[in-house]
Amino acid sequence: MQTEVIIIGAGASGLMCAIEAGKRGRSVLVLDHCEKPARKILVSGGGRCNFSNRVMGPEHYISQNPDFVTSALSRFTPPDFLALLESHGIGYQEREEGRLFCNESASEIARMLRSECERAGVRLQFNCRVSEMIKTDGFRIETDKGIFTSESLVIATGGLSYPQLGAGNFGYLAAKQFEMRVTKLRPALTPLRFSPEDARVFGRLAGVSIASRVSQGDTCFQGNLLFTHNGVSGPAILQISAYWDQLSSLRVDLLPGLDIYSVLIEKRRSKTLLSTLLAQYLPKRFVKLWCDLHGAAKPINQYPTNEIESIARSLHGWALCAEGPEGFNKAEVTLGGVDTVDLSSRTMESKKAPGLYFVGEVVDVTGRLGGYNLHWAWASGHAAGQFV
Numbered sequence: 001m002q003t004e005v006i007i008i009g010a011g012a013s014g015l016m017c018a019i020e021a022g023k024r025g026r027s028v029l030v031l032d033h034c035e036k037p038a039r040k041i042l043v044s045g046g047g048r049c050n051f052s053n054r055v056m057g058p059e060h061y062i063s064q065n066p067d068f069v070t071s072a073l074s075r076f077t078p079p080d081f082l083a084l085l086e087s088h089g090i091g092y093q094e095r096e097e098g099r100l101f102c103n104e105s106a107s108e109i110a111r112m113l114r115s116e117c118e119r120a121g122v123r124l125q126f127n128c129r130v131s132e133m134i135k136t137d138g139f140r141i142e143t144d145k146g147i148f149t150s151e152s153l154v155i156a157t158g159g160l161s162y163p164q165l166g167a168g169n170f171g172y173l174a175a176k177q178f179e180m181r182v183t184k185l186r187p188a189l190t191p192l193r194f195s196p197e198d199a200r201v202f203g204r205l206a207g208v209s210i211a212s213r214v215s216q217g218d219t220c221f222q223g224n225l226l227f228t229h230n231g232v233s234g235p236a237i238l239q240i241s242a243y244w245d246q247l248s249s250l251r252v253d254l255l256p257g258l259d260i261y262s263v264l265i266e267k268r269r270s271k272t273l274l275s276t277l278l279a280q281y282l283p284k285r286f287v288k289l290w291c292d293l294h295g296a297a298k299p300i301n302q303y304p305t306n307e308i309e310s311i312a313r314s315l316h317g318w319a320l321c322a323e324g325p326e327g328f329n330k331a332e333v334t335l336g337g338v339d340t341v342d343l344s345s346r347t348m349e350s351k352k353a354p355g356l357y358f359v360g361e362v363v364d365v366t367g368r369l370g371g372y373n374l375h376w377a378w379a380s381g382h383a384a385g386q387f388v
């Protein structure tokens, strides 16, 4: 079957690209090996889909070429996506730090994309396994559903995270097949794992959440840190995971915005137990474990200044030694991807194989937590959709 555009991957970026190309009158066929589209959208944002962010710029992305995103982001902005939602009557809300969520359910966005595809005359083929991609004048795609040919080919197969939702290494292999480079891939926006010894100690805190500031070098994030059975998670940890070099420990300020040294000095004549005072600021379970580990069971008036200093240092600068990130099974995204030196930032077309495009997470562009990854999927899909 001959078509003008074939898109492999019916996720956020592939569907957006298909809609835009279809609106230009191009004949578009989307192939996906899963039985339904947009599976990551459905689980995103805890089922409410954090689809974008009011505050958008290259500083919210990690890439070997930080400016690569500028062109696509400037041509498809958060208000553009909101206008699309509004035209479908989908309600949304803004939460902390500009994060935009659906009022009701992520499935509304999946439905909206399906309906836009229908309106643009896009054809979708599910349960379709691609066995071969051959560059001819255009492209010849061999699949278990037949052979398809096209002028343009778009790879929108996403990253490695959540293989249970259809993710795999197809896009990276495709890039290599066409002699494009792929940067180092690793899980990001992921919980971190403790060593087995630390997991035995801190695992007792599973479920405890502390408003913290977590940093690695000059990069820091403020938000909740959540203890799990074998490590730490929560927004502050997911954010820093994308920046952590995996060699040094992370610094955690467990009491950001409070100067615990001054508080203790002010109360230095008090007979209140240290644990009782700390429990005013930190969860009781954490305080109990922390006091056990530090042998800190005395009333405040029995602590000399040097011990108060050491308590403050420990609470404001806990050196968190994680063993590593959780794997791709629990990571929201893949850090790294198809090297942007081999792509046009305006069109997403390969510089090595004319007519071949890469969009979405498969590219070496990783957004911070907060709707930035989906917005990159929309913006890069939209950019390519104007040219395929």
Ligand SMILES: Cc1cc2nc3c(=O)[nH]c(=O)nc-3n(C[C@H](O)[C@H](O)[C@H](O)COP(=O)(O)OP(=O)(O)OC[C@H]3O[C@@H](n4cnc5c(N)ncnc54)[C@H](O)[C@@H]3O)c2cc1C
Binding pocket: 008, 009, 010, 011, 012, 013, 014, 031, 032, 033, 034, 037, 038, 039, 040, 041, 043, 044, 045, 046, 049, 050, 051, 052, 128, 129, 130, 156, 157, 158, 159, 161, 162, 165, 166, 167, 168, 170, 331, 332, 333, 359, 360, 361, 362, 370, 371, 372, 373, 374, 375, 377
């Ligand atoms: C649990 C979870 C929650 C998330 N929450 C958010 C959030 O709230 N906000 C946010 O911005 N980001 C979130 N993300 C990240 C975001 O979902 C992704 O970055 C985004 O979906 C990437 O879009 P994409 O189109 O590049 O890839 P995907 O949406 O992953 O789509 C890729 C498509 O390609 C198909 N495919 C893969 N391999 C093949 C193959 N060999 N042949 C055919 N088809 C193939 C897949 O089946 C899939 O349909 C979350 C991710 C996860 C895992």
